[in-house]
Amino acid sequence: MNFSKWIGAGLGWSFGGPIGAIIGLVLGSIADSLSKNGTPLLGDWQSKQKRPTYDSQPQARPQTQPGDFEVSLLILASVVIKADGHQDQRELDFVRQQFVNMYGQDRANHAFKLFKGINQQQIPVRQVCVQIQRMMDHASRLQLLHFLFGIAKADGMVTENEVSQIYTIAGYLGISSRDFESIKAMFYDSSDNAYKILEITKEASVDEIKTAYRKMAKKYHPDRVIHLGEEHQKGAVDKFRQVQQAYEKLQKERGF
Template identity: 30%
Template sequence: MGWLGKMVGGTIGFALGGPLGAIGGAALGHLMDSDNGQQQRELPNEAQMSPQGKAQLTFFVAAFSMLAKLARVDGQVTDEEMASIRRFMAQDLHLNAESRQMAEKIFYTALNAPQTFDDFALQFYQQFHDRPELLELMIDILLRVSVADGTMDKSEEALIETAVRTFRLPDADYQNMKSRYVSVSEKYYSVLGVSPSDDNDTIKKQYRKLVRDYHPDTIASKGLPEEFVRFAHDKFREIQEAWEAIQKERNL
């Protein structure tokens, strides 16, 4: 993530504003303190920062800020939960050492910050309200990490559901996303967001829509950090695999 090496803590808050700006600025400020001035970082101010750069920064800070509050919802963050966060960084996002360090700084800063999960979710929605596929991608991330230990705690699910409401996502879409992680039955249909009772034309239409939304060329234009683009590409492969399985099942 090349843009991480160009940031300076105080200007992140100015560039993003709001609760995410406060978290991002504080986190990078702490990171620079730990560098002991060894690295020279500079981030353009808000006027100079491109819309894509701001979107990338918003997504990165929001993801680890919201994950922090999700991990803390039951009052404490266990070693197992931290291990699942680190696995997500390494295995799903393939973050390099510098990016992992920044992600953990954001996580721990948000963990103890006065801002709430709802504060972060609202700012994220304000940034991406016209990009429903990115709103769904964030819910997907929250679900994936929350069930990394094999179960989803009720308090975690309740918090995720507040994000679903803030993002104004249909409950049926959320239930389909959740079923990918909490049930193995009807998995392929859930990946496509359809039901086994749907007819072939309905399933084909939904599959084509998802292909358009999550095609690598489309995702690349959405302003995501490169590691989250890779995560979205994995989701695109899941969509293709689900479609192939349903085709085989239905002899399409």
């Protein structure tokens, strides 16, 4: 599979708006290189696609395609990696390894080639996130946030700058503070993490804990991102498992 076919497969709404501008710059430089070897230019493929419009009128969210999720993930990963003022090789390795785990070596190589081009640009964070918020379903946005915390933790610790940047991204993505704290708690080890993951306080009753568990299990169920493909369900399984573990921990502590 050549680069042109890979990037063309499964991409829909991300080729419009600010994300389209970012990817267009990257693809321009890549296409220049590919064209010297006789590889079909991406511009030919893009010119044939129906691009979405971004006006002020409310519109229904189209179903997010795997390619749109991947491009969104790469752009936001670049933002988080730069949040603490330098790029740690362990974070870059984490991004590459996650793509290998999800997509296999060949597809991961294409993704990382795109990522390196994105990483050289100044990202308009708010504009990019607003586009994602408008076009991507809530469950997929939660999955993005989970991945971003994984990147920040890849070097062994999450800095204040990284947390601040992810919090800003979450706000622009329309993710509530409670959802943010729930996912954040999955990457820390503290006595009240189980409560934070379930979005309750230590004062919650047993019935409230049970209700919270059912709510969070539904919110983080892997089937919520089934439209993104099996590879992204693996990441969703991690969130779902931590909800189960948080509930089991409270069961033992409270004896119910």
